[in-house]
Amino acid sequence: MMKGIKKIKKSTRSNIITYGIVVLFFIIVQFLVMTGRMSSSLRGQLVPIAAYIVMAVSLNLTVGILGELSLGHAGFMSVGAFSGVIVASTLQDQITNAPLRLAVSMLIGGILAAIVGVIVGVPALRLRGDYLAIVTLAFGEIIKNIVNVIYVGFDSNGLQMGLNSAKSIQLEDGGKMVLNGPMGAVGINRISTVTAGFVLIIITLIIVLNLMHSRSGRAIMAVRDNRIAAESVGISVTKYKLMAFVISAALAGFAGALYALNFSTVVAKKFDFNTSILVLVFVVLGGIGNIRGSIIAAAVLTVLPELLRQFNDYRMLIYAIILILIMIATNNEKIKNFINKIGFMLDLKTKNNVNKGGTAK
Amino acid sequence: MDFILHLINGISLGSIYAIIALGYTMVYGIAKMLNFAHGDVIMVGGYISFVVTANLGLPPAVAIVAAVAVCTALGVIIEKLAYKPLRAAPSLAVLITAIGVSYFLxxxxxxxxxxxxxxxxxxFSFEPLRLFNNRLSITSVTIVTVVTGIVVMAALTLIISKTKMGKAMRAVSEDKDAAQLMGIGVNKTISITFAIGSGLAAIAGVLLASAYPIIMPTMGSMPGIKAFTAAVFGGIGSVPGAMLGGILLGVIEIIGRAYISSELSDAIVFSVLIIVLLVKPTGLLGKKINEKV
Structure with missing residues (x-):
């Protein structure tokens, strides 16, 4: 009994620390921006960082909590991004309040991403391991390809959609193209703000952390740890897998809308395999199944190339080397033991990872 | 006649995919890792052959040998430095390391x-082959690609089924520990697998750059993904599967581009992959894995 109470307290404490870090970070960032101590290039990174944090946390739900490798997470971001942009430009006159318009766009982007998540998840989750990974990769590429041939414009008659070329839709005078096939979405009204990003991160954390400590969350983790055992005690494997996957897709959709509405143009190519991989790197480096780790890794690794700017052309090379060295240092038995002997700090860190880290295949 | 031409082009592109996919599938079979840096080895092969011919002015034969030699060495070095320390690590850690290597290259x-x-x-700049009173003209690159594809596949099949090295490779992919107990040098076998895979990637790089004559640092990533898809399509870990998957993928891509939509050709390829995996969850020729409770 005592042990149980202690455990609940520990998880709540851990959650509070996670929320605390995000709030503290937000306050520091706001302070730096207000006093003008932040470089403009870094300031421009703030909304993308928020979007990537949400992406990393949501992918961690699939990879860490559900234990399935997804290589197409950027596809859901893409769905959210472009549907968000379309909604935002359509409602420009109806909803004049920018934050409200952003919220509505993000909500619809997330819902559409969730629907696509169901469409992808139902077939994909029947497969296992690397086969599931390749199917998510394939869906990500298909989504990118399809967005590339969609043309959307709107005029006084409402939204018009066409395929393959801009000529497929006839707009009246005063009409506006929203989505231009391979040219992407152009002339976006930039309504995303750092505050909106902060709110989205908090909402994401509330959803994911509560899910993890709920009955459904435990069922999802049971499926991850031993599918057959979970099934034999009456847990519906398909239901819980799909639940985690769809929530993850919806969160990615929110992040996509936030991301896209921060730029004046966005192309489908932005959300390709490389972006999926980038987010996966955040998740793995932050610790699989460790939500706080995902947040920190996403923020640090998005800023890192910026900080390495002084090395100019060499920065991405250095980034690659750092990535390889971290993976070897944290996973090689010999080096791990060596570090454990020397560094007390690192010892603590690896222990934490063992406790919280899932066993993704 | 058009259809035959598309089919031949498809087989040609498919041969390139198959050669790349062989590298993926052999490494996967033996080291159980997805080597995402494989696509970038193709790029290195393309650049080395470019430097040897354009900058040093040497004949193409030398360029091809140089590309294969450099890539083979590169593959072995990458394995030694980046992957070997992670033999016992979880597969996701190895995957991220491979991505790091890919960024690096x-x-x-x-x-x-x-x-x-x-x-x-x-x-390969000899005269194109003209058939049926010039109605069908097959470029030199296409011919060389298809022939190379056949030679590579035949040679690899022979190596794997007949030689001692091939036997060792099969043994290591079946059971690493048991193979070691039988006196097979596991590390050596893995190195040789990487060497062969990377050498094949160099050949694929030369063929790819000759067929689509533009090279840039990211040229390997898309063919790499496609070849990975091909390997999974045929059943990852299976050598005949990679060949079949590669060629089918190439044919589907070219035919899809010609008759359905050029913008959606990738989407068509990936859709076919998904449908195949839904019917056969471990690919066309993949082994069915039985789960133990």
């Missing part, structure tokens, strides 16, 4: 050769 190429695309002159 791309950015190293970017520094050495800059991001500007370079135009590549084909290594």
């Amino acid at each position: 791309q950015n190293a190429a970017l520094l050495i050769w800059s991001s500007n695309p370079k135009s590549y002159s084909s290594m």
Whole structure:
């Protein structure tokens, strides 16, 4: 009994620390921006960082909590991004309040991403391991390809959609193209703000952390740890897998809308395999199944190339080397033991990872 | 007649995919890892052959040998430095390391050769083959690609089924520990697998650059993904599967591009992959894995 109470307290404490870090970070960032101590290039990174944090946390739900490798997470971001942009430009006159318009766009982007998540998840989750990974990769590429041939414009008659070329839709005078096939979405009204990003991160954390400590969350983790055992005690494997996957897709959709509405143009190519991989790197480096780790890794690794700017052309090379060295240092038995002997700090860190880290295949 | 031409082009592209996919599938079979840096080894092969012919002015044959030699060495070095320390690590950690290696190769190429695309002159510049009173003309690159594909596949099948090395490879992919107990040098076998895979990637790089004559630091990533898809399509870990998957993928891509939509050709390829995996969850020729409770 005592042990149980202690455990609940520990998880709540851990959650509070996670929320605390995000709030503290937000306050520091706001302070730096207000006093003008932040470089403009870094300031421009703030909304993308928020979007990537949400992406990393949501992918961690699939990879860490559900234990399935997804290589197409950027596809859901893409769905959210472009549907968000379309909604935002359509409602420009109806909803004049920018934050409200952003919220509505993000909500619809997330819902559409969730629907696509169901469409992808139902077939994909029947497969296992690397086969599931390749199917998510394939869906990500298909989504990118399809967005590339969609043309959307709107005029006084409402939204018009066409395929393959801009000529497929006839707009009246005063009409506006929203989505231009391979040219992407152009002339976006930039309504995303750092505050909106902060709110989205908090909402994401509330959803994911509560899910993890709920009955459904435990069922999802049971499926991850031993599918057959979970099934034999009456847990519906398909239901819980799909639940985690769809929530993850919806969160990615929110992040996509936030991301896209921060730029004046966005192309489908932005959300390709490389972006999926980038987010996966955040998740793995932050610790699989460790939500706080995902947040920190996403923020640090998005800023890192910026900080390495002084090395100019060499920065991405250095980034690659750092990535390889971290993976070897944290996973090689010999080096791990060596570090454990020397560094007390690192010892603590690896222990934490063992406790919280899932066993993704 | 058009259809036959598309089919031949498809087989040609498919042969390139198959050669790349063989590298993926052999490494996967033996080291159980997805080597995402494989696509970038193709790029290195393309650039080395380019440098040898365009900058040093040597004949194409030398260029091909140099590309294969450099890539083989590169593959072995990558394995030794980046993957060997992670033999016992979880597969996701190895996957991220492979991605790190991929970033490294791309950015190293970017520094050495800059991001500007370079135009590549084909290594095989003899007369195209004309059939049926010039109604069907097959380019030299296509012929060389298909022939190379057949030779590589035949040679690899022979190596794997007949030689002692091939036997060792099969044993290691079946059960690493048991193979070691039988006196097989596991590390050596893995190195040789990487060497063969990377050598094949160099050949694929030369063929790819000759067929689509532009090279740039990111040229390997899309063919790499496609070849990975091909390997999974045929059943990852299976050598005949990679060949079949590669060729089918190439044919589907070219036919899809010609008759359905050029913008959606990738989407068609990936849709076919998904449908196949839904019917056969471990690919066309993949082994069915039985789960133990």
